[in-house]
Amino acid sequence: MRLAVRELRRKPLRFAVAGTALFILTMLLLFLGGLLDGLYSGSTGVLRSQSAQLVVFSADARSSLIRSRIDPAERATIEAVPGVERTDGLGVALVGAEVPGETNLADAVVVGYQSATASIPAPPAPGEAYADRSLERHGVKVGQTIGMGPQRVPVTIVGWVTDANFLLQSGVWVEPATWRQVLGSSRPDSNLSDGTFQSLLVTTAPGANPNDVATAIDDATGGKTDTLTRADAVLALPGLKEQNSTFTSIIGVTLFVAGLVIALFFALLTLERTGLYAVLKAIGASTRQIFEGVVLQAVVVATISFLFGATLVYLVAPLLSRALPFQLEPVRTVVTFVGLLVMSVLGSAISLRRVVKVDPASAIS
Amino acid sequence: MPAPENPESDDPVDEVSAAGSSVADSSTEQAPAEESPVEESPTDHKTAALEMRGIRKVYQSGDAEVVALDHATVTVAADEILALVGPSGSGKSTLLSIAGGLLSPSEGTVVVGGEEVTQYTHKELTSFRRNSIGFVFQSVNLVPFLTARENLLVVSEFGGRDKKTARARADLLLGELGLGGRLGNLPGQLSGGERQRVAIGRALMNEPELVLIDEPTSALDTKLGEQVMELIVNEVKGRRTAAVIVTHDKRMTHYADRTVEILDGHLAA
Numbered sequence: 001m002r003l004a005v006r007e008l009r010r011k012p013l014r015f016a017v018a019g020t021a022l023f024i025l026t027m028l029l030l031f032l033g034g035l036l037d038g039l040y041s042g043s044t045g046v047l048r049s050q051s052a053q054l055v056v057f058s059a060d061a062r063s064s065l066i067r068s069r070i071d072p073a074e075r076a077t078i079e080a081v082p083g084v085e086r087t088d089g090l091g092v093a094l095v096g097a098e099v100p101g102e103t104n105l106a107d108a109v110v111v112g113y114q115s116a117t118a119s120i121p122a123p124p125a126p127g128e129a130y131a132d133r134s135l136e137r138h139g140v141k142v143g144q145t146i147g148m149g150p151q152r153v154p155v156t157i158v159g160w161v162t163d164a165n166f167l168l169q170s171g172v173w174v175e176p177a178t179w180r181q182v183l184g185s186s187r188p189d190s191n192l193s194d195g196t197f198q199s200l201l202v203t204t205a206p207g208a209n210p211n212d213v214a215t216a217i218d219d220a221t222g223g224k225t226d227t228l229t230r231a232d233a234v235l236a237l238p239g240l241k242e243q244n245s246t247f248t249s250i251i252g253v254t255l256f257v258a259g260l261v262i263a264l265f266f267a268l269l270t271l272e273r274t275g276l277y278a279v280l281k282a283i284g285a286s287t288r289q290i291f292e293g294v295v296l297q298a299v300v301v302a303t304i305s306f307l308f309g310a311t312l313v314y315l316v317a318p319l320l321s322r323a324l325p326f327q328l329e330p331v332r333t334v335v336t337f338v339g340l341l342v343m344s345v346l347g348s349a350i351s352l353r354r355v356v357k358v359d360p361a362s363a364i365s
Numbered sequence: 366m367p368a369p370e371n372p373e374s375d376d377p378v379d380e381v382s383a384a385g386s387s388v389a390d391s392s393t394e395q396a397p398a399e400e401s402p403v404e405e406s407p408t409d410h411k412t413a414a415l416e417m418r419g420i421r422k423v424y425q426s427g428d429a430e431v432v433a434l435d436h437a438t439v440t441v442a443a444d445e446i447l448a449l450v451g452p453s454g455s456g457k458s459t460l461l462s463i464a465g466g467l468l469s470p471s472e473g474t475v476v477v478g479g480e481e482v483t484q485y486t487h488k489e490l491t492s493f494r495r496n497s498i499g500f501v502f503q504s505v506n507l508v509p510f511l512t513a514r515e516n517l518l519v520v521s522e523f524g525g526r527d528k529k530t531a532r533a534r535a536d537l538l539l540g541e542l543g544l545g546g547r548l549g550n551l552p553g554q555l556s557g558g559e560r561q562r563v564a565i566g567r568a569l570m571n572e573p574e575l576v577l578i579d580e581p582t583s584a585l586d587t588k589l590g591e592q593v594m595e596l597i598v599n600e601v602k603g604r605r606t607a608a609v610i611v612t613h614d615k616r617m618t619h620y621a622d623r624t625v626e627i628l629d630g631h632l633a634a
Binding site for chain 1: 488551
């Protein structure tokens with residue numbers, strides 16, 4: 001082990017090629033991960049910020065908030081289902097927001113809601129809104145009145161919320177009447193009567209099984225509703241699964257390439273060191289001691305490359321997040337690091353066969 | 366430098382037999398203790414550093430068999446220096462490799478320091494080499510990124526020995542070898558002779574029963590070669606350790622207590 005560390009310290013340039021490749025791959029992995037997380041959180045904030053266990057859609061809406069309608073009669077039926085503790089209406093309207101002093105419209109989603117959640121305060125007064133902080137990039141300020149939708153329905157921003165967006169549009173959270181007004185002005189065919197929401201958030205009673213309650217709700221409405229758990233409702237958002245699987249595949253391939261780089265580099269290095277390993281074996285080093293040194297070197301090179309790569313990505317992350325749906329999560333960073341470590345161990349393990357095959361007798365010939 | 370006198374040159378354990386011949390029983394025909402130049406216990410006299418009996422080594426080359434060693438029998442006493450000379454391909458390196466546990470013989474037995482190692486597993490052979498054998502390789506083969514001191518310490522690190530003791534021994538050895546001021550130098554910063562001396566120190570680091578030295582002067586000029594040989598003899602004799610020196614340079618054989626020739630896998634006294 002000490003031998004391996006000394007080589008790393010005294011001959012760092014020997015590992016520069018692998019280190020540079022892993023540094024670039026680390027940046028690529030974190031960039032892809034940041035994009036995936038940014039896209040995911042930018043698309044799902046409205047549902048993730050809720051605390052209710054279930055989301056009820058109309059059956060013909062195919063789990064789409066925009067297509068779904070739950071009227072007061074259905075809501076009353078749902079509230080009567082055993083295991084339902086409370087319900088809250090939820091609706092969205094995807095509109096452009098006119099910000100004073102800005103030439104371009106900001107993409108926004110007006111969210112009509114009824115109750116506070118862990119991250120969203122209780123609904124403000126009519127004509128007021130809590131805005132997602134992403135609107136700051138579009139020049140929105142607290143106290144400012146912005147115009148929502150084609151009729152520029154005025155909404156005054158009274159505070160900020162975070163991670164509260166939907167389908168990559170910035171959340172503007174309002175009480176239900178203001179939402180209905182904006183929705184009706186942007187899509188006259190979508191005028192909703194008072195009490196009607198696009199979906200219903202259902203909080204289940206303590207001890208109730210949310211899946212059982214979901215089935216009971218759909219039975220009680222005679223199949224007019226489609227009730228999903230909140231996690232399933234998030235995944236049912238258009239394109240989300242495909243987006244996740246595409247990025248996850250690319251990240252997986254990139255990690256594989258990292259493993260391949262490590263495997264090839266250390267295979268070559270082991271080949272180059274065959275003579276040295278023969279001498280070390282001759283003077284009493286075991287295959288295990290030599291192999292542990294190879295793995296240690298791979299892990300150290302991967303760790304140092306990761307630290308440099310991650311530092312650079314964290315430094316440029318604020319710039320990236322202004323232009324792209326980029327969000328670097330600590331969990332993503334840790335998972336990427338662990339993935340790289342695993343690939344460094346697996347990659348270097350390819351050299352084991354060659355280390356085993358080194359014949360100490362070749363030191364004397 | 367004159368060749369050192371071997372006080373046990375008449376000892377039957379010094380006998381080298383050609384293929385198939387027998388070796389006298391060292392336990393019954395040991396030289397008297399009073400004839401020894403140093404104080405030794407009777408056990409020291411009885412235990413030869415190396416006994417190789419009827420060693421045969423056969424390699425497969427396609428369908429053909431290549432006999433590298435043919436029933437070679439040799440014994441090296443506990444503080445004896447044996448020179449093994451022979452042309453290229455004669456089996457010198459094979460013999461050295463088998464003696465040092467780098468190769469296993471096809472037939473025969475190998476006993477080092479009274480311990481039969483013939484049937485040792487790879488793992489046991491590794492441990493045996495680590496604890497009982499010192500090697501000086503033809504091309505020195507120091508670890509290029511380790512200092513002179515670290516090249517010695519690496520031996521004790523593989524064996525998990527006490528660091529402080531190992532460091533003291535490394536410094537002592539290098540001091541004796543005239544490298545006290547070069548402890549922190551990398552091999553690239555040392556001359557050829559200095560590198561050879563570090564290699565000798567490394568071979569002695571684990572206090573071996575037997576030191577195996579492969580062509581120690583092949584890369585050195587005559588003067589430097591003689592200096593290195595003197596150093597080897599002094600260090601090995603000073604520690605009452607046995608050594609086998611493989612060389613093709615017959616000018617160097619007078620440094621050994623005894624010379625054995627090897628030709629086509631056969632040993633001749």
